[in-house]
Amino acid sequence: MKMSVRMDGAQELLNAIEKSQDMMAFEEAVKLTMSYLFRVSSANTPYRFGFLNRSEQVSGSGLEMEVGYIAKYAPYVEFGTRWMYGRRYLLKAIQQTQPFFYRNIEKAMLYTLGGK
Numbered sequence: 701m702k703m704s705v706r707m708d709g710a711q712e713l714l715n716a717i718e719k720s721q722d723m724m725a726f727e728e729a730v731k732l733t734m735s736y737l738f739r740v741s742s743a744n745t746p747y748r749f750g751f752l753n754r755s756e757q758v759s760g761s762g763l764e765m766e767v768g769y770i771a772k773y774a775p776y777v778e779f780g781t782r783w784m785y786g787r788r789y790l791l792k793a794i795q796q797t798q799p800f801f802y803r804n805i806e807k808a809m810l811y812t813l814g815g816k
Contacts, residue, residue: 725811727762729804734758734765736800741767741793746777 738758745753755771768774769790780786
């Protein structure tokens with residue numbers, strides 16, 4: 701199961717990042733955010749037998765990275781069925797990680813522009 705997040709103004713941000721001379725700062729910001737998202741989602745993942753938690757994977761590089769679960773039943777636990785409510789463990793982790801992501805991108809922009 702993979703989930704993507706769409707942000708308003710994301711394309712403008714990507715265009716500004718691509719025009720930047722130093723992509724490494726932004727790549728590091730994405731890498732830090734993904735590692736934090738991995739930790740938060742691991743803590744939020746429902747635990748019964750542990751397979752769902754162990755099936756979490758991070759993939760990608762540069763500015764495009766993904767966190768997902770390879771367990772076949774992961775979408776059912778996330779979104780629910782007609783007999784069970786969704787746990788929203790990955791959505792909650794994304795919501796908790798957003799402020800961290802914004803701070804990291806802001807720091808990368810300041811570094812790239814010669815700020816503090």
